[in-house]
Amino acid sequence: MSLARMFCRLNGYLQPISKARAPLVSGFIRTQIEVRHWLHTVPQSTSCHWQLQEDSLELNYGGLVMHFAYVWLRDHCHSASCFNSKTNQRNLDTANVELNIRPANTRVDDENIFLTWPDGHVTRYNLSWLAQNSYEGQKQSAMQPHIIWNSDIYTSAKVPSANWDKFMSCDDELKKFLGRFLLYGIAFVEGVPPTVEATETLTQRVSLIRETMYGKMWNFTSDFSRGDTAYTKLALDRHTDTTYFQEPCGIQVFHCLRHEGTGGRTLLVDGFYSAEKVLQKTPENFELLAQVPIKHEYIENVSDHHNHMIGIGPVLNVYPWNNEVYMIRYNNYDRAVINTIPHDIVKRWYVAHRELTTELRKPENELWIKLKPGKVVFIDNWRVLHGRESFTGLRQLCGCYLTRDDFLNTARSLGLHA
Ligand SMILES: C[N+](C)(C)CCCC[C@H](N)C(=O)O
Ligand SMILES: O=C(O)CCC(=O)C(=O)O
Ligand SMILES: [Fe+2]
Structure with a gap:
């Protein structure tokens, strides 16, 4: 069955990109304009x-x-x-x-x-x-202008970090920080006191904290206190978080309060950059990733924590009028059973997923950083994938999720296009 037919059946209004995205003003009208x-x-x-x-x-x-x-x-x-x-x-x-x-x-x-x-x-x-x-x-026009990056592009841009004191006291510093975050999907603050409290104060200048089943502010080590690989010393491949929510968390904040050991570097990859490569190279794969609904699931039964979350949505969430990607939902650990599409489309979806994964895994697209006490990173969880290297020793990471609407609200109130 063709993808187009499938979506006609499943969802009457949804046409394949090639048709739906073709300009409604076609040559037909243009000709009319010329002779009119x-x-x-x-x-x-x-x-x-x-x-x-x-x-x-x-x-x-x-x-x-x-x-x-x-x-x-x-x-x-x-x-x-x-x-x-x-x-x-x-x-x-x-x-x-x-x-x-x-x-x-x-x-x-x-x-x-x-x-x-x-x-x-x-x-x-x-x-x-x-x-x-x-x-x-x-x-x-773009809904949100971005500078998409690989490691070289981001590094050569020499994007400055904000400084804690100025960030907390000066709206202009906050505005510059938010402007960088909107452009690149990541932004750093340095000189932050290495405590959960200071990290919380910092984030509240940007947005509201999105409380989840992990708590409001979290501060975790590799103690497997929760039923998720994040709470171990193992490496984590690039992913976005909370793909198993109907609306994945907008922003993730990390502050490494302590690490006595080796490894544990953080990996950042611009998902929009890789999605753009797929669109340029193989539009039909981009279309599949944008149209096939995928389930993600979180099932936890560890000590007192009993959670079952399910989120459904395509890997690439795209504005249909201009093909602009606004959210990427990519987590191979948390991806659940695929039973929303027939087998022949399943195979094509895996091909498309492989192409995106290949792009995301290209070493030139990887930005590796070592988080240290005092340096807080804000990550656009709808755009930039994160991962980590395995590590030894005691490593304590604190942070939280932020609500996207309130972050955008802050940015707009400071006069930014968001
Ligand atoms: C950040 N924090 C440690 C609280 C939670 C980690 C959640 C990890 C989950 N596999 C996901 O990707 O959503
Ligand atoms: O330990 C880390 O650096 C990040 C782990 C992770 O992916 C997460 O907490 O969401
Ligand atoms: Fe994560």
Whole structure:
């Protein structure tokens, strides 16, 4: 069975990438545009043309051709009766909008287009607002600009660490730190007092701690106090954490408070870099990794800890309008039984998984660091995989998970694009 057919059956709306991701504005419309006479132009503006089509307004503004469905335009009216600008919430009841609504009248000035609806209600749309909020504009830009890296790229960028004192007292230092984290998916703070308390204080400047069954702040050694390999001295291959949650934790923080022994270095790999390589080399493998739902599971029965977690989602979570990966869910230890797809697709999925794994394992993609007391690393758990070398001796690692929404909220409140 083809993947396309399978997803048609499983999930009516889901089409294979090759079709779903093809621009909705195809050559067909482009040809139309070429032969069409633009009927209306904005006075004193050469860069704006518009035309009413059957179901949508076509707008050419600053060289970008955009289409806005009339029902969308009515729904996005920001007049005082339709939108509460104090709360930034919609007042309009969308369910009352006639689905085949068309404007009765259209007028433009230098900066706006005005539509009069059949009931006489007038909506004003600022042209740059339309451009900023169009599908065509969204398609061309990244939701989150990233610098994807391998070891050389990251090392040559010489990304500075933040300093504990400044980090705690100065918003500008925090902003720079968050900016680096958004770009690279990892960021460091140095000079942190080597205690759980200081690590907690530090993280609370960035976001809220996401409490899990491991606790709020954790501070662990290789005592197998919990039923997971993390609590041993064994090496751990690259992975993201909490793949067995429906929403894996957004950020992971590590602070090594103590290590008297050998080994134990931390491995970091940019998952987005490897995913991009797969997309470039074998798009059909990227598509499989983005579409096949995979289960991850955590089953623990050690002393008083009884937990059973299940999370389901593809390895690559991708925005369908621009193919941008926003979350990678990769943990071969915690991956559970695959029974969500038929056998022929299973085989193809393993091929795709192998290609991604091969990319992730290339030595040039590995960034190895030794965590030491005072040096805290923040890791984007939706992007950067971590692992560790086996070790000897007493090693104490503290840290926590942070909620992603609140981290992004902090970043936005400081004026960052997040
Ligand atoms: C970080 N901390 C030690 C608390 C938990 C480790 C969880 C490990 C688990 N296999 C996973 O990858 O999610
Ligand atoms: O011990 C380490 O360095 C990391 C272990 C790990 O992967 C984790 O705690 O999530
Ligand atoms: Fe981990």
